[in-house]
Amino acid sequence: MAKSPFWVFGYGSLMWNPGFPVAERQVARLKGFHRTFCMRSIHHRGTDAAPGLVLALDATEGAACEGLAFRVTPGAEDDTLAYLRDRELVSSAYLETVQPVRLSDGRPVEALTYIVDAAHVQYCGGLPLEEQAGIIASAVGGRGPNSEYLFNTAGHLEELGIVDEELSWLSRRVHEILTRTQS
16 A cells, blocks of 8 residues: 555656646756666567667666656555556566655755666666667667657757756757658
8 A cells, every 4th residue: 555645756768658647747856866877678669679768767876866656546546556557567577666756836845756777778877879769760669669759858858948858958959760661
C-alpha cells in the first residue's frame, strides 16, 4: 500500500505523459543522478532486433537532475503504484527506489524514482553522443519512434525552463539526421 502523500519523480516521458491522476506538479531537483540515454529499449522505443535508447537516471557523483515531482491524487496511490510498476518495470532494467528531492518551492519530499540498474543487460552508459543520435534517429518500438520520445522530452524540458545541454544537442543532431535522410 502506497503512503500518502505519494510523490513520483519524472525525468523523461513521465514529465509529459504521467498516466496517473496528479494533484500537484512541481519542478524538482534530485542530487546524485544524471539523466542520460543509457538504457537500450527493446519494448517501447525499439525492438530486440533494433534496440532504441531511453532515458534513465545513472548514479553520478556530484550530478543533479531537474525534472518534475508529481503528488498523486489522494485515493489513487495504490492504482498509481501498480500502473507505474507495469509501465516502468517491464524489463526489470529500472530499480524502484525512493529518493529525496527538493521541490522548486523549497520543500523536501521523498519521491518514488526509477533509476537504471547498471548491472542489467540493457544498460549502456557512456555511449558517445553521436552514436546515441544515430540509434535514436532510426529506432522504432511499440510506443513509436525513438526520436519522438527525445523530441517530446527535450521540448518539455525547454517549456519548463530546464536546461539539459546533452538532450538539447541530441535533439538538434537527430533532427539533422532525420532531415538529411528524408531529403
